[in-house]
Amino acid sequence: MSKITPFLWFDGQAEEAMNFYVSVFNDSKILNVNRYGDAGPGPKGTVMTASFLLNGQPFLALNGGPVFQFTPAISFVVNCETQEEVDSYWAKLSAGGQEGQCAWLTDKFGISWQIVPKQLGQLLSDPDPAKAGRVMQAMLEMSKIDIAELQRAYDEA
Incomplete structure (x- = not known):
């Protein structure tokens, strides 16, 4: 146990x-x-x-x-390897619930979840503050995280 x-x-x-x-x-x-x-x-x-x-x-x-009652102050993080995994968990857990911002959602029972691709942490941890900042800005505009969009923000010159 x-x-x-x-x-x-x-x-x-x-x-x-x-x-x-x-x-x-x-x-x-x-x-x-x-x-x-x-x-x-x-x-x-x-x-x-x-x-x-x-x-x-x-x-x-x-x-x-x-x-x-449940509150977003406590949530469960689902660490995902791929966009397909992000999409699948997002669709299933948000059904009947509410989509939030920056990878957060509340399911139909009121429990909060964060559906997070591993790439998000990697990109936000880049030692180049400009790259990490662009990724942060892109994430702040998302509900469900789009890995390709994060990568585009990271790669901007």
Whole structure:
């Protein structure tokens, strides 16, 4: 078991969210589902807690009610190798949610994600401040990151 596991508090959507996320990420599976019984406090048979893996990372979900909401102050970063990977995760996770700026989106459950190509960090870390600055400026104008557009900004003379 992982030393640190993200714990997600839902208002009745824990099972739907878990199934959705497991369908989005490779190397993912449901580990365990505990349902409310006669003692409640949730409706009998509904998910109380669920544990699952996303790309090998463990998560725990709870149907805890409307007391707490998700906020963009906490997000999950998905590191991508290719534009195709960026496009796929972006399309799946933003469906029914909201696209943000600079690689950020909020999914249909209110969880924030950053879909980041590895090239972004490489280009922003260039020792030439002019190149890194052009990449930063290009990124600030994007929602979903376009690797080719970042590279064009980087290569401008």
